[in-house]
Amino acid sequence: MQTDLLQEARRQAEICNACRYCEGYCSVFPALHQERFFTDANLTQLANLCHNCRGCYYACQYTAPHEFDLNLPKALAEVRQDSWESLAWPAPVARRFQKSGVMIALATILGFALLFLAFRALGSAGGDGFYAVLSHSAMVAIFLPAFLFPLASIAVSLRRYWTETGGTTIALKEIVDAFGSAAKMKNLAGGHGDGCNFEDEDRFSQARRHAHQAVMYGFLLCFASTSAGTLLHYVFDMPAPYPLWSLPKLLGIPGGILMVIGTVMLASLKLKADRSLGAAANWGGEMGFILLLFLVALSGLALYALGSTAAMPTLLAIHLGSVLSFFLLTPYTKMAHGFYRLTALIRDEQRKSAG
Incomplete structure (x- = not known):
């Protein structure tokens, strides 16, 4: 799988894990909040749990123009797609x-x-x-x-x-x-x-x-x-x-x-x-x-x-x-x-x- 996609997803997941504002939004966040460190396997699983409903993005206070520039739906969508291609x-x-x-x-x-x-x-x-x-x-x-x-x-x-x-x-x-x-x-x-x-x-x-x-x-x-x-x-x-x-x-x-x-x-x-x-x-x-x-x-x-x-x-x-x-x-x-x-x-x- 592409390392750069995983690295970006890891960065965003770590910020989300610290914030926890979206804890009840979908099954992604309980699974995300259970982890302290995110392996490639963790990120692949989180990405395939995500339905790309985008509610977390619109609720997030750290999206652009904030310096954190969070876009978790996109990050997980790219990891998810890459996992399908890599594992196919x-x-x-x-x-x-x-x-x-x-x-x-x-x-x-x-x-x-x-x-x-x-x-x-x-x-x-x-x-x-x-x-x-x-x-x-x-x-x-x-x-x-x-x-x-x-x-x-x-x-x-x-x-x-x-x-x-x-x-x-x-x-x-x-x-x-x-x-x-x-x-x-x-x-x-x-x-x-x-x-x-x-x-x-x-x-x-x-x-x-x-x-x-x-x-x-x-x-x-x-x-x-x-x-x-x-x-x-x-x-x-x-x-x-x-x-x-x-x-x-x-x-x-x-x-x-x-x-x-x-x-x-x-x-x-x-x-x-x-x-x-x-x-x-x-x-x-x-x-x-x-x-x-x-x-x-x-x-x-x-x-x-x-x-x-x-x-x-x-x-x-x-x-x-x-x-x-x-x-x-x-x-x-x-x-x-x-x-x-x-x-x-x-x-x-x-x-x-x-x-």
Whole structure:
């Protein structure tokens, strides 16, 4: 990890530890105030606990033009981003995506979509519905490795993170408490439950929390939809396409709508927010990830609406290209942030237990 980023975060953490004005703001400060000296591992853990809500910055008396020039949200955001890049496997891909995320996402989607259209041009697969464009066996052959690769990559990254931060054997209660905190997006509610100041220093808002919840629960519904379709296909011998009132569509349609709403909200909030309070150099990567999720959801909904029209092959190619790009880029996008955040919350539960 970059020494200069860690040194600056250490300087700021030491000042915050002496001040303690923000003690109740989020889970970062109880963890920070427990330390007397800040190792690289401490700072990496604190950075991944931080949700960049920025309430501490706007409350701080030591921000510029004070000589201390504190900007803890930015310092932790840069350490956090650097930790994802350093611990990612393989790391060079992560760094490249953070610099040019939007262009890489669009180029990857377009490339895969053209590839799927080329398959279509070679002739019908001979099945029904979507399988007339690309056979079920071809979809499995393409998407199964693309699904397993990010899981393996993220598993390697999280193992490195756990070792880096001194994690020990996990108790069931620690997992349950961490999942509970993640499910409620507890830390995005602010220290007093009023929300955070992400887009406006004078206004507390739950908008960012709700946007994250919409994306998270929308994604989980879409994943459940895909899982239901897999069970229907392999266990009950009921291949797609499925009717409107089937389980895959009852889960997938609201999931897709939630993801579209959530990603639009996130993009809007990021455009309003002050970039100098985050990892500004990685803004493109964050927007690239939001765009990727948006296109996955929107193209899926378009397929539901227009799947029986002449537009279906083109829409299917765009959707499959988006999904394949999402899977392959997951370890290097902000999607990995969710896994790191959950791991950091589990690690924080261990701190509480030890204390």
